[in-house]
Amino acid sequence: MTKTTWKAGTMVYPLPAVMVTSGTMEKPNVFTAAWTGIINSEPAMTYVSIRPSRYSHELIEQNGEFVINLTTQDLLHAADFCGVKSGRDTDKFAETGMTPMPCKFVKAPQIAQSPVSVECKVTEIKKLGSHDMFIAEILAVDVDDSLLDDAGKLALEKCGLVAFCHGGYYGLSGQIGTFGFSVAKKKSRKQKIHEIKAKRRLEKAAHAAEESEEEEKTFKKRKPAFEHHERRDFEDRRRSDRKPRKFDRGERNFDNDEKPFKKPFAKKPFGDGRKEKSFGGRKPFRKTFEGKKPFADKKPARKPFKPKAQ
Known part of the structure; x- marks a missing residue:
């Protein structure tokens, strides 16, 4: 194999194509960057290199905070737009349809549509020449719940991440290995069964x-x-x-608490206006003795005599 030697250049690819948000929720801003990565694990630290002429450079230097949002294939058009337009005269969130979302530890917003957002606080600014490197500590990582499996493991391969390589955007084809697979021991039968069950759970x-x-x-x-x-x-x-209708005769409307309807007599009651000829010209018997005890002026009859037994 032969190689050709070129002059010094930025030929370290692929790089993550991320969208860096800054500012506040009231006035958010976002720009696309590829010069970013991890520089320490404990404490977790990252960096982003920005030209001083950028509008985001001014906001991050002023507030000392920013958020790194990973880009997916669905967000690729918005990411490219944010990389060529300036936030000084363009509201990139309104133009791209992305939604700013508040963070827990920083005032800078995150992108709601991004699967992973990394909240960062600037600890040091290194002026290197064409770019200034903002070294920051990672305070929190916000992950979309839909990317977590039953065991709580993050499955980034589901979201379709995008990488930047020499002026072009490329998707990830899929996992072809894991860290340390070259020296790893063969999986035991128990581990294989566990992986098969986990795969079946996901399929189910x-x-x-x-x-x-x-x-x-x-x-x-x-x-x-x-x-x-x-x-x-x-x-x-x-x-x-x-509202219930009127009830039939003899029934009671318990809703309105009405008294039951009394059915009238077919004829008038006895002694009320009946003809006197039915009594032989006399007044009715009921009215004759009304208020009096019958035979009150007569003496009671004597009891029959009964001789006493001797």
């Missing part, structure tokens, strides 16, 4: 999600039929809630 969860989507689609198709039954039920409830 994905299948359940697909079934729920299909059920929702079928429900939307059958919605007019459901609405018809719901309308009938509503009409039945409305009839039951309607």
Whole structure:
């Protein structure tokens, strides 16, 4: 193999294409950067190199905070737009449709659509020449819940991350190895079974999600039929809630607490206006002795004599 020697240049690729947010929630700003990475693990520290002419350079230097947001294929158009437009005269969030979201430890916003956002606080600024390096400590990492599996492990391969390589954007083809696989021992039978079960759990969860989507689609198709039954039920409830009509004779309306309706007699009661000829020209018997005891002026009859036994 032969190689050609070039002059010194920035030929270290691929690099992460990230969107760096700064400012505040009231006045947020975002720009795209590729010159960023990890420089320490304990404490966790990162950096981002920015030209002094950039508007974000002014905001980060003033506030001492920024947020690194990972870029996906869905956010690629917005990331490219934020890399060529300036925030001095353009509201990039409004133009791209991205949503600023508050962070927990810094005042700078994060991008809600980004799967991973890294909250950073500047500890040192190194002036290197064409760029200034902002060295910062990582205070927190905000991760989308949909990227976590049942065991709480982060699955970044699901979100479709984007890398920057020599002026172009490239997607990640997939995992081809893990750290230390060259010297790793062969997996035991127990480990293989554990991985198979974990894979089946993920497949089962994905299948359940697909079934729920299909059920929702079928429900939307059958919605007019459901609405018809719901309308009938509503009409039945409305009839039951309607004010009750007048009850029939002899019944009682307990809702209005009315007295029961007394059915009138077919004829007038005895002695009230009946013809006197039915009594032989005399007044009715009830009125004759009204208020008096019958035979009160007569003496009671004597008891028959009974001789005493001797």
